[in-house]
Amino acid sequence: xxxxxxxxxxxxxxxxxxxxxxxxxxxxxxxxxxxxxxxxxxxxxxxxxxxxxxxxxxxxxxxxxxxxxxxxxxxxxxxxxxxxxxxxxxxxxxxxxxxxxxxxxxxxxxxxxxxxxxxxxxxxxxxxxxxxxxxxxxxxxxxxxxxxxxxxxxxxxxxxxxxxxxxxxxxxxxxxxxxxxxxxxxxxxxxxxxxxxxxxxxxxxxxxxxxxxxxxxxxxxxxxxxxxxxxxxxxxxxxxxxxxxxxxxx
Ligand SMILES: O=C[C@H](O)COP(=O)(O)O
Numbered sequence: 001x002x003x004x005x006x007x008x009x010x011x012x013x014x015x016x017x018x019x020x021x022x023x024x025x026x027x028x029x030x031x032x033x034x035x036x037x038x039x040x041x042x043x044x045x046x047x048x049x050x051x052x053x054x055x056x057x058x059x060x061x062x063x064x065x066x067x068x069x070x071x072x073x074x075x076x077x078x079x080x081x082x083x084x085x086x087x088x089x090x091x092x093x094x095x096x097x098x099x100x101x102x103x104x105x106x107x108x109x110x111x112x113x114x115x116x117x118x119x120x121x122x123x124x125x126x127x128x129x130x131x132x133x134x135x136x137x138x139x140x141x142x143x144x145x146x147x148x149x150x151x152x153x154x155x156x157x158x159x160x161x162x163x164x165x166x167x168x169x170x171x172x173x174x175x176x177x178x179x180x181x182x183x184x185x186x187x188x189x190x191x192x193x194x195x196x197x198x199x200x201x202x203x204x205x206x207x208x209x210x211x212x213x214x215x216x217x218x219x220x221x222x223x224x225x226x227x228x229x230x231x232x233x234x235x236x237x238x239x240x241x242x243x244x245x246x247x248x249x250x
Contacts, residue, residue, distance in 0.1 A: 002204070002206060002228060003035065003037045004035060004036045004037070004222070004229045005036070005037050005039070005163065005206050005208060005228060005229035005230075006037070006038050006039070006229050006230050006232075006245060006246055007041060007062060007090065007092075007124060007165070007208065007229070007230065007232070008039065008040050008041060008232065008236030008242060009064060009092060009210075009231060009232065009233045009236060010041060010042045010043060010046075010064075010233075010236060010237060011043075011064070011097075011233050012043055013043075013237055014042060014043060014046055014237075016046070016049060019042065019046055019049055019050065020049075021239075022237065022239055023049075023050065023053040023054075024053075025239030025243075026038075026040075026059065026239060026242065026243075027053065027057060029246065029247070030057040030058060030059050031057075031058075032246075032247065033058065033059075033246050033247075036229070036246050037060060037229075038058075038059045038060065038246055039059070039060045039061070039062040039089070039090050040054070040059060040060070040061060040062065040236075041061075041062040041063060041064050041090070041092055042064075043064065044063065044064075044078055047061065047083075047086045047087075047088065048086060051086060051087050060090065061086070061087050061088050061089060061090075062088055062089060062090030062091060062092065062124070063078070063083045063088045063090070063091045063092070063121075064091075064092050064095070065078070065091070065092065065093070065098060065112075066078060066079065066080050066083060066091045066093065066112050066115060066116055066121075067079055067080075067112070067115070068108050068111035068112045068114075068115055069115070070115070079119075080115040080116045080118065080119035080121055081119050083116075083119065083121060084119045084120055088121060089121065089122060090121060090122045090123075090124055090163070091112075091116045091121045091124065092124045092126060092165075092231070093109055093112045093113055093116065093123045093124060093125055093126065094106075094112070094125055094127065094146070095167075096126060096128055096169045096172060097172075100169075106145070106146060106149035106150065107149070107153070109146075109150060110150045110153035110154055111153075113125065113150060113153075113154055113158075113162065114154055117154075117158055117161060122161060122162075122163060123161075123163070124162075124163045124164075124165050124208070124231065125146075125147075125150060125162050125163070125164050125165065126167055126210070126231070127143050127164065127165070127166055127167070128143065128167040128168045128169050128172075128210075128211075129142045129143060129168060129169065129170075130142075130169045130170065131169065131170035134168070134170065139168075139186070140189060143166070143189070143190065147164070147190070147193065150162075151197070156197055156198055156201070160198075160201055160204075160205070162205070163205075163206045163207075163208065164205060164206070164207045165207075165208040165209075165231040166183070166186055166187060166190060166207060166208070166209055166210070167209070167210035167211050167231065168182075168186075168211050170211075171211025171212050172210065172211050172212070172233070173212065173233060173234060174211075174212055175212050176212060177211055177212040177213065177214075177221075178209070178211055180217075180220045180221050180223070183209050183221055183227060184224035184225065184226055184227065187207050187209065187224065187227055188226045190207055190226075191205075191207060191226050206228040206229060207226060207227065207228050208227070208228060208229045208230055208231045209221055209227045209229075209230055209231070210230060210231035210232055210233075212234070213232040213235060213245070214232075214234070214235045214241055214245075215235065215240070215244035215245055218230065218244070218245045218248060219248055222248050230245065232245070
């Protein structure tokens with residue numbers, strides 16, 4: 001059975017003290033998480049701190065971004081090999097905040113995925129439509145374009161190791177989550193698209209939902225057939241919310 005994947009994206013939040021409190025609280029419930037794979041994605045400077053706390057637990061470490069190059073004169077950037085050295089297992093790629101604020105194109109995102117995979121990291125490919133695109137009826141086309149650009153670039157064989165995170169931009173950090181039905185409809189569409197390429201992969205690939213997930217709406221969302229877990233931000237900074245979401249019976 002596929003494990004439920006829960007990824008906590010701290011975004012640009014935290015401090016050494018605040019992180020310590022959160023991590024100590026998490027370690028109290030981590031051993032009850034047999035049915036979920038919990039991944040923490042802190043800002044880069046805190047990777048080491050989180051890694052130290054996670055020793056002996058089954059909580060995994062992830063990063064929020066990676067550069068599309070191997071090494072060299074890319075001031076301020078971090079390579080996939082560096083993340084691997086810091087014990088990262090996962091890396092978020094193409095988050096909508098990076099696409100919008102840092103002009104990351106589908107082409108750059110495909111290159112980042114290749115870098116991540118070459119270093120042995122599991123890339124979490126974030127996709128999703130804006131409110132404007134949804135209202136114009138373009139959501140499906142946008143999502144399939146984001147997916148197909150990556151698949152065409154890296155090839156289906158490599159794509160088998162990618163995790164997909166569907167995050168409607170209008171639901172991120174707004175408190176306005178997609179309804180379980182809305183989310184399921186898109187997840188089903190994504191899975192059917194993958195089915196058309198590779199029926200076996202369509203069953204094994206994890207498709208996460210993200211966008212204002214919290215301890216209240218998570219229970220209904222996770223019951224949806226094609227939702228395999230969550231990528232969440234705000235609620236991941238609150239240990240009580242995190243614990244409730246991780247303990248949901250799938
Ligand atoms: O990476 C996480 C997503 O952007 C969702 O963030 P949020 O849970 O704060 O809406």
